[in-house]
Amino acid sequence: MTARPAVAGHGPRAAGATVYGPPTDRDNLARFAAIWSRAIYPVTATSMTRAEFEQHLLPLARTLKDTLHAERFDPRDAAPVGAGLVDAHCTDPEALPSILGVIDAYLVLYCGPGLDLPAEECRVRCSRLQHAVAVGFSHALRERTLHEQESISRAALTAKSEAEGALAESEARFRAVFETAAIGIGIADLEGNVLEVNAALTRMFGSEAYIRHRRTGDWVHPDNASGTEDLNRRLVRGERDHYEIEKAYPRADGSVLWANVQVSLLRDAAGRPRYQLALLEDVTERRRLLERLRHQATHDALTGLPNRALFFERLDQALAGSAEDRRIGVCYLDLDGFKAVNDSLGHAVGDRLLVAVAERLRGCVTSPDQLVARIGGDEFVALYADPPSLRSVTDLAGRILKTLSTPVLLDDRQLPVHGSIGIVHGKVGARGPADVLRSADITMYRAKERGGNRYEVADPDADARAITRHGLTNQLPSALRHGEFFVEYQPLIGLEDGAVLGAEALVRWCHPVHGVLGPDQFIPLAESTGQIVPLGRWVLEQAAQQARDWQDGHIAGPAPRINVNLSPVQLGHPDLVAEVAAVLDETGLEPSALCLEVTESALIGAHECALKPLRRLADLGVAIALDDFGTGYSNLSSLRWLPVSVLKLDRSFTRGMRQQPADPVELKIVEGIVSLAHTLDLTVTVEGVETRAQAEHLRALGCDTAQGWYYGKAGPADQLHMLTLADAS
Numbered sequence: 106m107t108a109r110p111a112v113a114g115h116g117p118r119a120a121g122a123t124v125y126g127p128p129t130d131r132d133n134l135a136r137f138a139a140i141w142s143r144a145i146y147p148v149t150a151t152s153m154t155r156a157e158f159e160q161h162l163l164p165l166a167r168t169l170k171d172t173l174h175a176e177r178f179d180p181r182d183a184a185p186v187g188a189g190l191v192d193a194h195c196t197d198p199e200a201l202p203s204i205l206g207v208i209d210a211y212l213v214l215y216c217g218p219g220l221d222l223p224a225e226e227c228r229v230r231c232s233r234l235q236h237a238v239a240v241g242f243s244h245a246l247r248e249r250t251l252h253e254q255e256s257i258s259r260a261a262l263t264a265k266s267e268a269e270g271a272l273a274e275s276e277a278r279f280r281a282v283f284e285t286a287a288i289g290i291g292i293a294d295l296e297g298n299v300l301e302v303n304a305a306l307t308r309m310f311g312s313e314a315y316i317r318h319r320r321t322g323d324w325v326h327p328d329n330a331s332g333t334e335d336l337n338r339r340l341v342r343g344e345r346d347h348y349e350i351e352k353a354y355p356r357a358d359g360s361v362l363w364a365n366v367q368v369s370l371l372r373d374a375a376g377r378p379r380y381q382l383a384l385l386e387d388v389t390e391r392r393r394l395l396e397r398l399r400h401q402a403t404h405d406a407l408t409g410l411p412n413r414a415l416f417f418e419r420l421d422q423a424l425a426g427s428a429e430d431r432r433i434g435v436c437y438l439d440l441d442g443f444k445a446v447n448d449s450l451g452h453a454v455g456d457r458l459l460v461a462v463a464e465r466l467r468g469c470v471t472s473p474d475q476l477v478a479r480i481g482g483d484e485f486v487a488l489y490a491d492p493p494s495l496r497s498v499t500d501l502a503g504r505i506l507k508t509l510s511t512p513v514l515l516d517d518r519q520l521p522v523h524g525s526i527g528i529v530h531g532k533v534g535a536r537g538p539a540d541v542l543r544s545a546d547i548t549m550y551r552a553k554e555r556g557g558n559r560y561e562v563a564d565p566d567a568d569a570r571a572i573t574r575h576g577l578t579n580q581l582p583s584a585l586r587h588g589e590f591f592v593e594y595q596p597l598i599g600l601e602d603g604a605v606l607g608a609e610a611l612v613r614w615c616h617p618v619h620g621v622l623g624p625d626q627f628i629p630l631a632e633s634t635g636q637i638v639p640l641g642r643w644v645l646e647q648a649a650q651q652a653r654d655w656q657d658g659h660i661a662g663p664a665p666r667i668n669v670n671l672s673p674v675q676l677g678h679p680d681l682v683a684e685v686a687a688v689l690d691e692t693g694l695e696p697s698a699l700c701l702e703v704t705e706s707a708l709i710g711a712h713e714c715a716l717k718p719l720r721r722l723a724d725l726g727v728a729i730a731l732d733d734f735g736t737g738y739s740n741l742s743s744l745r746w747l748p749v750s751v752l753k754l755d756r757s758f759t760r761g762m763r764q765q766p767a768d769p770v771e772l773k774i775v776e777g778i779v780s781l782a783h784t785l786d787l788t789v790t791v792e793g794v795e796t797r798a799q800a801e802h803l804r805a806l807g808c809d810t811a812q813g814w815y816y817g818k819a820g821p822a823d824q825l826h827m828l829t830l831a832d833a834s
Contacts, residue, residue, distance in 0.1 A: 133215040134170065138162040140211050144203040151194040158193065165189045169208065169238075170216040173230050180230070180237040187241025191249060198394060201242060201401050205235045225546070229417065229539045232480075236414040239402030243395050250391050289364070289385035292371075295341045295378060297321040309364070309387055311357035321381065326353035326361065337368070343378045346370050351388065363389045405479045407456055408463035416478035416486055420538045423490040431533045434489035434498035437545035438466075438505060441523040441557040443483035457515055459483065462522060465508040469501065486545070495530045495562070502526045502560040525552035526560035577616075577627055581636045585643060589615050592647045593819035597668065597790065597812050600804040607666035607700070609812060610648035611819045612640070632674045641675045642684055649692040649699065651822050656698065665825065668700045668730065673707040682721045689725075696726030700751060704732045708747055716748060723748040730790070735778075745785055752782045756793025756813075762802040763795070772802065779807045 128136075142159040151158060165186045172182040190204060209231065218227035283290055289306030293299050297320035307313045322334065329352055336348045347369040354362045364385040371380040403415035411419075423433050440462065447455040459479075466477045466485055474490040487505065492498050505526065512519040527548030529541050544563045552561040584590065594608035614622040631637040652667035675681055689696055701722065708716070708731060719729050730751035731744075735758055744752070758775050761768025775791075782789045791803050794813030803811055817824075 130170075130216075134163060134166050137207075137211055137215040138166045141166065141204075141207045144207045145190070145195055145200050148197045148200040148203070149193065149195040150197070153193070161189075161193050166216075169212055169234060172234060173212065173217055173227065174222060178230055180233040183234045183237040184241030184244070187238045187243070188245035190242060191245035196246060196249065198246075198398055198401070201239060201398055202406055204242070205239060205402060206406075208235050208238065225543055226539050229542070232413040232417055236402060236418065239398065239414075243398045243402075246398070247391065247395060250394075289383075289387070291316070291383045291385070293321050293381045293383070295381065297323075297381075300380070306385060309356075309362055309385060310354070315357040321383070324352075324354050326355060328353045328361070337381075340368060340370050341378060341381065343370065343372075361389070362387065363392045405463075408460055408479050410463050410466070410485075411476060411478040413478065413480040416476065416480055416488060417538050419476050419488055419490070420541065423488065424533050424536060424538060424541070431491055432531060433529070433533055433536075433541065434492040434495075434501070435529040435541055435545045436487040436489075436498065436502045436505065436560070437527040437529075437542070437549045438485040438487070438524045439549050439553070440483040441525055441553065446520065454515060454520075458513055458520055458522070461513045461515070462509065466505065469504045469508055475501065486542070492530070498528055498530045499560065499562070502528055506558065506560065523558040525549050525557045527552060527563065528560055529563045574630060577619075577622075578630045578634055580616075581627065581631055581634065581640070584614060584616070585636070585640055589617070590640070590643065591615060592644060592651070592822075594651070594667075594822050594825055595812055595819040596817050596825055597666070597810050598816045600800065600808055600811055605665055605825060606663075606810055607668060608822075608825055609668040609702070609819075610644060610651075610670075612644045628672070632672055635674065637672045637674045638678050641672060642688075645669050645685065645688050646692070649688050649694045652698050653692045653694045654822075655825075656694070664698065666698050666700055666728070667694075668702055670732070671701045671703050673704070676703060676707060676715065676718060681718050682725075685722060685727065686725065697728070700728035700730050702730040702732040702753065703749075705734050708749070720748045723750070733792075744781070744787070750787060751790055752778070752787045753790045753792055754778065754808075756791075759791060759793060759799050759803065762799045765798065767798070767802055772806065775803070775808075776806050783807065 138159050141162050142155060146155055146158050149158065153161065168186050169183055172178070172180070175182065187204075190200075195204070212234070213224075213227050213231050217231075218224045222230075283301070283303050286303055286305060289309045290301075290303045291299060291306050292301040299317050299319070299321065302313060302316050307316065310316050321337070330350075333350060333352060336345075336350065339345050340348060347367065349365070349367045352364060352366050354364060356362050365388050366386075367384045369382045369384075370378050371382050373379045403412060403418070404410065405412045420433075420435075443455065443458075446458060462485070463477075463479060466487070469487070470477055474492075476488040476490075477485060478488070479485050487501055489498050489501060506524065509522045509524050512521045514520075527545040527550070529545045529548065547567070548561050548563040551567060552559050555561070591613050592610050593613055594610055596605050597607040597609060598604070599606045612624055612628075614627050616622050628637065631640050648667045648669050652665070656664040678684075685699075685701075688694075689699065701719075703719065708719075723729055728751055729747075729749045730753050731747065731749045732753045733755045734752050735755045754775065758771065758778075761771035779789050788809040789807075790810040790812065791808050792812055794800055794803065794811045794815045796815060799813075800811060800815060
């Protein structure tokens with residue numbers, strides 16, 4: 106909300122007040138680093154003090170911020186952050202969820218979004234940064250593990266070298282090296298028959314007999330990469346002397362051995378290939394650690410479902426298809442009423458409900474090309490890579506809604522669960538992940554607006570309108586600062602003599618892209634965000650100053666009165682009366698020259714507390730008009746208790762007066778309202794007068810003033826008295 110000018114003795118610089126500036130980037134980075142330090146320092150085996158560790162995190166935090174806001178975003182630039190944490194001895198795998206959790210919860214809060222980076226894109230980037238940090242952490246931890254096993258690696262190289270020398274020098278020396286080596290060593294002939302194995306290799310596989318009963322070519326496993334057999338064939342043919350590969354082997358007990366394998370070709374004195382020498386380093390535990398880290402980085406800790414990072418990774422892959430007819434399907438699910446569960450039953454119950462929902466969603470996945478992920482809070486998303494048709498995607502959405510329709514039983518309490526789903530389906534094309542998710546999110550909210558517990562399919566035109574509304578909402582504050590709004594004035598005409606008695610101030614937005622926008626296009630947005638308060642204050646200031654200028658330049662008779670619309674949001678603002686009084690004081694405008702228009706829906710049946718500000722304004726001498734009268738369930742008896750002096754009839758009362766003869770029922774209704782209003786000492790204004798016939802009927806019925814296109818459209822202030830009677834009939 107834009108701050109109003111300070112009244113003497115009450116502004117931000119009143120005596121004794123302290124002025125604080127907004128936090129700087131350095132402050133925000135320091136706060137983020139402090140939160141990060143509190144989360145991961147307890148599980149870090151470092152000799153640094155807490156303060157020193159926090160200082161160590163500052164450059165890593167800056168790297169995250171710079172990568173987040175980079176013009177050419179590349180999440181890989183954040184990988185050194187993971188390595189930096191390992192360098193600080195943050196090597197416990199249990200620390201990774203805390204590392205990523207703080208980034209997920211606080212990076213966008215303290216380091217974005219900015220004017221150049223939309224909030225949704227900022228959140229998408231943050232998710233991908235977490236993945237990059239996890240990858241950097243995993244790689245650095247792997248290198249650290251390799252470094253710690255350096256002695257074993259040196260033993261492997263020594264064993265290879267000494268084995269080759271021993272074969273040439275003496276069997277005794279070879280045996281000593283072969284049997285005492287810390288890594289597994291095996292020798293096979295060129296056909297793959299195993300000739301010799303050492304004790305370390307036997308321990309790795311669990312049985313010497315198990316090893317000797319197989320040729321080297323028999324060691325196959327489905328997890329191995331393709332091409333291993335070709336490497337070995339080239340080696341035994343003498344086309345290469347060695348190769349290195351990470352490979353899976355089935356053990357004697359049925360478990361899997363992962364080994365880093367170095368295979369070398371041994372030649373005789375004449376240079377002819379004779380044997381294969383294999384050195385095996387057991388990396389099973391290291392691989393399990395890396396898989397565990399990978400799982401923690403890509404899965405939701407509460408539900409176990411894939412998280413936002415893994416979803417976007419899979420979505421990237423699905424969108425990378427080159428086939429022209431390749432399609433994508435996304436179902437964006439948000440639970441209806443989940444906030445009420447958290448607020449009434451507590452977050453612990455809410456978490457258990459999310460776990461139950463996640464378990465049900467798992468059952469909706471029926472093929473490997475489908476994925477269900479939790480992307481935050483009570484929001485889930487289902488990805489369908491290359492679905493055969495839109496029907497297959499809507500069937501998936503239907504299964505989700507059906508599985509949620511049964512209440513969840515928690516502690517003998519049945520909790521109903523419903524959700525709203527936005528569906529995106531179409532060709533891959535040039536769409537990016539953020540665009541797809543934004544469209545699904547917009548469509549999901551359309552499903553909520555239509556009652557929830559349903560799905561809606563994305564529509565490009567509806568998306569465009571929603572994006573435009575969102576953009577206008579975000580631009581409202583800056584538009585007010587940059588002077589993009591202006592006010593036009595529509596004349597209020599006395600029906601008795603046709604004189605200009607006043608004008609209604611109507612705000613317009615001169616948008617740099619969309620052109621001139623009417624109030625119906627942005628006032629609801631301003632009301633929903635609270636921006637109507639500073640905008641309404643600005644309109645009141647402009648209109649009051651214009652009314653004062655008319656007074657100063659008026660020669661004879663009363664100067665035109667100014668009517669200004671008052672939003673229900675403004676009516677509830679605690680400073681309304683003070684602001685109106687301040688504007689009157691600043692402009693020197695008499696209160697009687699100002700009329701504030703409030704809609705019927707905001708006043709009829711309103712509580713006395715809501716009417717109190719209007720009563721105070723009426724006591725000041727400001728006129729109050731009841732606008733759009735007749736559009737709601739009007740309680741005519743309540744008019745005598747309202748602090749209003751003007752009744753503005755809605756244009757719907759005059760439509761039947763355009764025809765000849767006029768609708769007699771409509772004439773009677775207006776005649777009755779005018780009679781009642783005059784009995785209550787209210788003046789009657791009629792909106793939407795477009796024809797001479799309407800004007801004559803209203804004058805005959807005793808209406809006091811009118812406005813409409815027959816008298817003139819809204820225009821600049823200097824054209825107020827230049828009326829051109831334009832009959833719309």
